[in-house]
Amino acid sequence: MSEIRLSKNRLYLDNAATSFPKPPEVLQAMIHYAEHIGASAGRGGYAEARASAEVLRICRQRLCTLFNGENPDHFIFTLNCSDALNMVIHGWLKPGDHAICTAMDHNSILRPLNDLVRWRMITQTRIPADPATGWVDPQDIRKAIRPRTRLIAMAHAGNVAGTVQRIAQIGSIARRAEVAFLVDAAQTAGHLPIDVQAQSIDFLACPGHKGLLGPLGTGCLYIRPGLEKHLRTSRQGGTGSVSERDTQPDFMPDRWEPGSHNAIGLAGLSEGIAWILQRGVANIAAHERALGTTFLEGLAGVDELRFFGPRNMADRVGVWSVRIEGRGPLALADQLEKEFGILTRAGLHCAPLAHRTMGTDQPSDMAVPTDVGTTRLSFGPFNTLPESQFAAAALAAIASRKTSPVSALHVR
Template identity: 45%
Template sequence: MIYFDNAATSWPKPPCVGEAMMRFMQEAGVNPGRGSYHLAIEAGRTVYRAREAVARLVNASNPLRVVFTANVTEALNLALRGLLRPGQHVVTSGIEHNAVMRPLRALEREGVSITVVPCSPTGLLDPADVRAALRPETALVALNHASNVIGTITPIAEVGAIAHEHGIPFLVDTAQTAGVVPLDMAAMQIDLLAFTGHKALLGPMGTGGLVLAEGFDEARLEPLIRGGTGSNSEWEEQPSFLPDKYESGTPNAVGLAGLEASVHWVLARGVETIRAHEQVLTALLLDGLAEIPGVIVYGPRDPAQQVATVSWNIAGMDPGEVGLRLEEEYGILCRVGLHCSPAAHRTIGTFPTGTVRFGLGAMNTQEEVLEAIKAVYALAKEARC
């Protein structure tokens, strides 16, 4: 079996992830930050260490500014809904996931105006187009760091500089990049960084969060939910300090124990080393697919400009059929269709049919890529007959 759906969820995970979760459940699986008995404090320390690990990964100086959520979708909802008010304007791009577009379309109905800056047919965003889209009432620039459909990497640092020049907060969706593209909130001038634990960070599902830059004033960001935090319990008002302001209810501490282990694994291996490995795999895949007659590859087709996610089609064959046959005849698991991103598929011209997507990951090998190329070759040959 070959698993090529790492863009959705990475699998398998490093063994230390499951071990850390098991250890937490067996040795300290109590409520973190609620009681003050030693186990509760130990659970609290586990969650705190996960904050520290994430802060280190994105170069944030204060781990208390790492807010945990159930996933990146919740983090993006928190940022968009927490920040934007009727009458305000937001700039986003043509390769966004529905995790950004759906909350924005809902806000649009409430009076927020949206500019979707188009990307090139390979998904590339021109920072100058972002600058041109800014208005006096622009309250946020929200961008995907890399397309989940074609892998194209957005020039984040350039846009960060433009946003800050105009005093506009900058939100970045790192769902496809955290763990595989070096992240530096300060250097990239990111104010709000949304991440997920279960993709390239190699952690468990149900983990993710929003990291607030040191200079971002959290008074402007309303919480998505309110409730018990284990702090300020004498008050019926939500605490104003981080991370409690945005973290109500018992957290996924067992998941965060796994996330701590996975982020440490990624940091020990080195984000740049993982990136280099994935670039080798991507180059191999792109070269192989380019040589198969009848195969159309979308996106930049350049490992330097994209993450290890490659979308393609066989001319004249339904992507759904290709996916099914890849699994049934070759044991290759991948994802076909629209990948929750109609915007990106419109950008590359594959809406509404969709594509076949190979999402390669840190655990994949060159042998697997070569085997997959052979399978695609065989299917494409049949389609031509």
């Protein structure tokens, strides 16, 4: 997994925001599209327009294979993960409904639900999580289900503590109660195996630009066959199909994809998924677990550093939130970049309730009360074990307030 090198002296550890680098095949496919295809899918009968439609068809097929869907046409292309989550939250819930989400969720779930609550459309219950592990107890979700509950929406893994939730168990609770189950796979798609059928997932929202290794501006939504009949569309427009009608087509996937596609982005996404299928998502997961184990080993005994989320690699993804008391998360991120060339993200990571749960919404450096949250290091498939060791050594050096004994150049 180490065939790609990062830019010299820079170690990108912000894969939870978007993955970087991308496999060379992704970039080659986008260049090929730009140079030789160019046309808009479904907008012409000539060879280039047909080639564009074929790019989309193959991408859908690969998504369906990766997530074990029933039908490739039930994978809808979206702008990103937030777009996919919004399509379900706003399209599925009706006035008077009740929805369930969790304290570990991202604003991409919290904000659309809150918007509906604010307009008195729905009521909601937010299930708390364990402050140490970030786990949500599936039984708490079961107990929160009411007669008017129509949606359980939650992140598969959190983007702050990296906790993997027990979604198969929650999926079967939801299925038994006939409540739709929307899974936000922003931090797991491409990182962990996901099987929409085995895990009783009704809607799966994924970014294309994170673990699926496509470019920014891509994402997807899986809609379980049959549910599309009950999901309202908030966007209508040209689809290149049934143009004699002035109403939106009712068939998949056109009903959900008005307007021209980001075909060049999808050409890249398709190759990102192919890369994952070729390596095997279980092998990628094993590699990322090894990165985590190495990272933890490198930090053993560094008592000044606090970690959040589970320690057991089987229960988490490679998203690590850390904090050094007395040093603000932003100041720590700054130091990691300036001294070591390590790129991380500091702050609340669009997940305010997760930080409230862990108590990290408060400043760690009282002199800078606005510097709240954690410093987040997030690994991807191209990171290597020496890079993981290097990140741990850098944190250890900063935590012990020594000037760096390691140089950003030593591991590469």
